[in-house]
Amino acid sequence: MRVSNLFGKTLRDVPSDADTASHQLLLRAGMIHQVAAGVYAYLPLAWRVHKKIENIIREELDKIGGQELLMPTLQPHELWEKSGRDVAFGQALFTFDDRRERKMVLAPTHEEVVTELARYNIQSYRDLPMMLYHIQTKFRDEPRPRGGLVRVREFAMKDLYSFDVDVDGLDASYEKALQAYKNIYSRCGLDFIVVEADSGAIGGKGSHEFMVIAETGEDEIIFCSKCDYAANEEKAVSIKPRAASDEPLPYQEVATPGAKTIEEVVSFLEIRKKQTLKAVFYIADGQFVFVTIRGDLDVNEIKLKNVLKCADLRLATDDEVKAAGVVAGSASLIGLKGIKSVADDSITLGTNFVVGANKPDYHLKNANYPRDFEVDLVTDIALARPKQSCIKCGGKLKSVRGIEVGHVFKLGTVYSQRSGAYYLDSDGNQNPVVMGCYGIGVGRLLAAAIEQNHDDRGIVWPVPIAPYQVYLCALNMDRSDEVVQAADRIYGELQEAGVEVLFDDRNESPGIKFNDADLLGIPLRLLVSTKSLQNGGLEVKARGDKESELVSIETAVDSVKALIDKFYNR
RNA sequence: CGGGGUGUGGCGCAGUUGGCUAGCGCGCAUGCUUUGGGAGCAUGAGGUCGCCGGUUCGAGUCCGGCCACCCCGACCA
Known part of the structure; x- marks a missing residue:
């Protein structure tokens, strides 16, 4: 892609609406555009990142046997009355009447529908275990959208659902999903921790959240400084300090x-x-x-x-x-x-x-x-606080803030019993299917990645989710045919080699190009100029580095590929 | 829903006690000069001043109502 053709403009000033790093940078980089409170358009660069994250998710879920399908977001309100979650979601549920005055909802999540699907398609223990997932736009009328893409009202969410014959099966599926999730976040270049969580409106017994540590995060995590205990403040328990316990006196x-x-x-x-x-x-x-x-x-x-x-x-x-x-x-x-x-x-x-x-x-x-x-x-109905003692080991508790980028639940048989999703076991007995569900907010993950990977110049994308791998920056193009030829050649060769390259072919001053390259956070910057050609080739610089390295035109593509591979294997 | 704040060109802002064709910087267009970390000069385009109503000879400015957006809280995955 040539920058001269790219849809989306970078901004020098920070839009006044944006408070958090990811929100500011996404706007300044021309990656998103707000349409209403908590409703955003993804411009091409952001959408490329979104798709990369989606694909990493797909690969990891396919690996554990997940099958992708697509379920409707437009759903009859009746379905939500049946499950009782019209009440649980309350005002957060987007509802409206269709032309036949039938009440409809824009689905905030898909447990109801997937359970219906299970009811029709899972009849025998032979059909189990089963894992289904979809990536779909979901709608929640949040009381307060905030932080750019962190908390929005319309967003793409990946939901994975597991179906098993019993609790042991569920535990196994849950473990698989947990491992897949760890792979997903690691591949996205995120530092995360897994914490015990409340299951909220989704319901169910066991629940964990995946948290990306960030000061701007909405959640407070209570964790032990000695052992591996970590929980959302909503769920955290602690050893409460004792008060004086003298002999009871008359009141x-x-x-x-x-x-x-x-x-x-x-x-x-x-x-x-x-x-x-x-x-x-x-x-x-x-x-x-x-x-x-x-x-x-x-x-x-x-x-x-x-x-x-x-x-x-x-x-x-x-x-x-x-x-x-x-x-x-x-x-x-x-x-x-x-x-x-x-x-x-x-x-x-x-x-x-x-x-x-x-x-x-x-x-x-x-x-x-x-x-x-x-x-x-x-x-126990008390809020656990830092400095109290860990219930697991007695160590001192601490707290950090985090962004919830994933939430997994052991649903059990709540939904299957409600909607009649039963299977026949080998003895011919009817049992409710045992379910789990596992969600990832894709856009929020994107925002969290920026919160965790930026500096004062802009975004520093982790390579696997960067919109492009290489920013090819050509200076003096209007005065030097040599530069034009060299840049065009490298651009073509990189594309042929399968490298994703953004070619800054604009007639702008060097400062503008360098600053845009830094703002957009493309992992490798490749520079062609009269000076670099005099020195024998192109300059390569990683986004996070200060110094660049000279490579010859002939070896440039190989060097770039080697560097990208190195990044992937980090 | 409670508290706080902001609405003036694509972005950031100014606009005095109400007064004339509503300004500035960035960006945008054209031309010339420039070119290794956000260049210079010149010319130019772009605005129902969030909306409705009121006061007034006259409203971006004063009054009333409404709306939108942001932040804190409530709530929420």
């Missing part, structure tokens, strides 16, 4: 004028946070829930949501708290009846806590569970 009311928050109570009574229990109020699918957790910890709302098995969870408003008969700022479960309650197990790690007295400006000292109050459910 006693104390005046705490004006002290409502934990901070105020703690400083008024001159005690430590972990000697208090705090009350937090939620509305879970319309029902008021009284949540208790030790004062030094915070509620993990994902865990709470899972424990309550509700679709919608939010903090209660002041009015709702009042209506429930609870005294905000001085609330505890002591003496309260008829309110649904959940507590974090931290309330058992200590004694003689300070809690609300259920009347304004008073608290109770020496509250003890279960002596003084009852809770419907006591379990």
